[in-house]
Amino acid sequence: MTAFTPARELGRGFHTDVIRPLLGTTPYAAGLLGWGSDVLGYDTQRSTDHGWGPRLHVFVDDSDVERVKELVEQNLPDDYRGHPVRFGWDTQHPVHHITVTTVADWLVDLLGFDATTDLSTANWLITPQQKLLGVVAGAVYADDGRLQPIRDTLRWYPDDVWIWMLACQWSRIAQEEPFVQRTFEVGDELGSRILAARLARDVMRLALLIDRTYAPYSKWLGTAFSRLDHPDKLDQALAAAVSAQDQVDREHALVTAYELVARRHNELGVTDHVDPTPRQFHERPATVLDAGRFAEACVTRVQDSRLRELELVGSIDQFADNTDLLSNPAAYRRLITVFEK
Structure with missing residues (x-):
């Protein structure tokens, strides 16, 4: 088996050896962006068995798109460093994956709107975090100045949107934190375990929000969380919660x-200090944080009156997790009315 070359490294070489010589003096930007584990830097040897090979986006002026497309089409090699340049998967017929486009057209195709001209609050909230990662997380190999500004703009949410999303994530936890004990109390051990796992996932996503780090889709959520700093051993507490064999240990790990x-x-420091000490859930034998207190503290700091009027349903990722929805701008943007008051 040949040594594995990460896609980011393969793409860098492909750009240097193949694409850059073709473009000559044409102004452009290029990078490994958009969909895929390789954009996030999570690809491994396993990734090469399915839809993997040299892949780039090349961004040019609108007047240059067709000419550069033809230039690329006519001059690509059959293979590069032992990998087919034209490849497919499942029902995808083998084609090359060098996309030539403008930045604006690419954003419309990837996100569902042109983020260079219309970054409304509703557009921020309706766009899945994985899609935003497709813009900001990939490797860039050349840039004449057209790509970096939008990557900087989309690096993270505006403060009001971020704080409102923090409120929504705390609200999710508040809705279910007493149920781990209650389901166990009525003999539903499986239900208690499932709720613990749901809450652990919500804490992971909350930790990513606090760290100002976009959450990737489910396959890589744990990987992204593991790459945060955890000097407080939050990762260990969550691992203990989902592996606990009895309700007492499960609840203890969760409240930790x-x-x-x-x-x-x-x-x-984005809200007033909120007491982080766990407490009893009313008169019932369940220990909780009472996470709604943190949600309320966040809402009071949101300045945008339109956001303050919204129900705390969260951004698209916070209330939906269907892959067919979150991967398709035409589908998820039909829900934008949720955020348009």
Whole structure:
């Protein structure tokens, strides 16, 4: 088996050896962007068995698109460093994956709107985080100045949008935190375990939000979370919660995780300090954080009156997790009315 070359490295070489000589003096930008584990830098040897090979986006002026497309089409090699340049998967017929386009057209195709001209609050909230990662996380091999400004703009949410999303994520936890004990109490051990896993995932996504890090889709959510700094051992608390064999250990691990992520929240300084100490759930025998207190603290800091009037349903990723929806701009943008008051 040949040594594995990450796609980012393969793309860099392909750009240097093949694409850049073709373009000559044409102004352009190029990078490995958009969809795929390789854009995130998560590809491994396993990735090469399915839809993997040299892949680039080349961004030029609108007047140059057709000419450069033809130039690329006529001059690509059959192979590069032992990898077919034209490849397919499943029902995808083998083709090359060098996309020549303008930045604006690419953004419309990837996100569903032109983020260079219309970054409304609704557009921020309706766009899945994985899609935003497709713009900001990939490797860039050349840039004449047309690509970096939009990557900078989309690097992270505006403060009001971010704080409102923090409120929504805390609200998700508040809705279910007492149910781990309650389901166990009525003999539903499986339900208790499933709720613990759901809450662990919500804490992971909250930790990413606090860290100002976009969450990738489910396959790589744990990987992204593991690459955050965890000196407080939040990762260990969540691992203990999902592996616990009894309700007492499960609840203890979860409330430990709640307190740790609550302390991270307080360290941000974006809200007044909220007591991170777990407490009893009313008169019932369940220990919780009472996460709604953190949601309320966030909402009071949101300046945008339109956001303050919205129900705390969250951004598209916070209330939907269907892959066919989140991967298709034509589908998820039909839900934008949720955010248009």
